[in-house]
Amino acid sequence: QAQLVQSGAEVREFGASVKVSCKASGYSFVDSFIHWVRQAPGQGLEWMGRINPKSGAVNYAQKLQGRVTLTTDTSINTAYLELNGLTSGDSAIYFCARDRGYSYGASWGQGTLVTVSS
């Protein structure tokens, strides 16, 4: 069964960067896109971007262009989200999700809380 396990909670200062990992197991890592979705406290779900682990091709949400980088390491079945220039608006739970050929989240990581403090 597909499983995604994310790295632990992070606290960063205003203007810093954060890198969150998402380790996949139970399926062929290169055969599904990995999406990143975030959820601010008490708010809804916001799609951030996706990466094709096989090719490395990425799509980013327009509002995050230039601040977000998605990568993968296929040797260890792990996807990464890096977000730069953090502001209080980036304080959120960050989820990775695997799709099944179409961009819906079939399996989700447990989430990583990122807190940005000034």
Add this chain to the structure above:
Amino acid sequence: DIVMTQSPDSLAVSLGERATINCKSSQSVLFSSNNKNYLAWYQQKPGHRPQLLIYWASTRESGVPDRFSGSGSGTDFTLTISSLQADDVAVYYCQQYFITPPTFGQGTRVEIK
């Protein structure tokens, strides 16, 4: 971007009664070539990750109880919980995956009356 709008924002339903959540997209998510609606529904319980309930607007994910059903086409969709259980207390989201970026509705909170 396609805007997804859910209604209501919240609803309270008695145990065993029907709960109905609506989702409207700002443009059609029906692909005429395969006659599929690119619409998914998720359940998110407090403090938990979202869980896929329905995809292709009406296909139930494996393991999801059959009291959950999805319907609709084009721009108007419905998630129905036929007989609400205590375990169904959650926020429910619709999401279109017809056009990148995928976009979510704002969520509908379901509570017990």
